[in-house]
Amino acid sequence: MPGSAIYPRLFGSVDGLIAALEMRDTHTRAHCDRSVRLATELGNTCGIVDSELDALRVSARFHDIGKIGVPDAILLKPGRLNSEEWTVMQSHSESSERIIQAAALPDHEVIADVIRHHHESFDGSGYPDGLAGGNIPLLSRILLIVDAYDAMSAMRPYHPARSHKDIMAILNSESSRKFDPEVFHTFSRLIEHSPARVH
Numbered sequence: 001m002p003g004s005a006i007y008p009r010l011f012g013s014v015d016g017l018i019a020a021l022e023m024r025d026t027h028t029r030a031h032c033d034r035s036v037r038l039a040t041e042l043g044n045t046c047g048i049v050d051s052e053l054d055a056l057r058v059s060a061r062f063h064d065i066g067k068i069g070v071p072d073a074i075l076l077k078p079g080r081l082n083s084e085e086w087t088v089m090q091s092h093s094e095s096s097e098r099i100i101q102a103a104a105l106p107d108h109e110v111i112a113d114v115i116r117h118h119h120e121s122f123d124g125s126g127y128p129d130g131l132a133g134g135n136i137p138l139l140s141r142i143l144l145i146v147d148a149y150d151a152m153s154a155m156r157p158y159h160p161a162r163s164h165k166d167i168m169a170i171l172n173s174e175s176s177r178k179f180d181p182e183v184f185h186t187f188s189r190l191i192e193h194s195p196a197r198v199h
């Protein structure tokens, strides 16, 4: 991403892991790229400063890298995960955090923290720490919305690709429980005119 000091260096050290993950889950690369574009748009609209935008972009790129440690039988399972499998799947946010910490890059502590909390819910029902409201890093709250939109827009082993209208209906129904209402309101307005909006 132009203008970022962190990005090129991180690409060199961690992108190999993305390529390895992509060999198992072909959705990963396109998902990461779209998440970065949407996160940048939403971060800009939310007034995030440049240094935080860098951290947000890196987080959007690598937040799911820990899925490299999730077995295929779970990662690619077409049906619903049972509770044991779900626990393994949930471990990916902490695995991603550890990988970013090991990369020892500038701002890696901030990025690792954003990634650790990218599945926390606004009402405290998320994971891994059950943080709620403003205790969840703002960049994680942004990433959660972007990630949810993008994930539903693509066909996955466990669901078909959904239309923009359907995605927004689902996100709206979850907004007060899962998402920061202010950030979600901002996202709802910007996505209508975004190049990343699906049909």
Ligand SMILES: [Fe+2]
Residues within 6 Å of the ligand: 063, 064, 092, 093, 118, 119
């Ligand atoms: Fe994730």
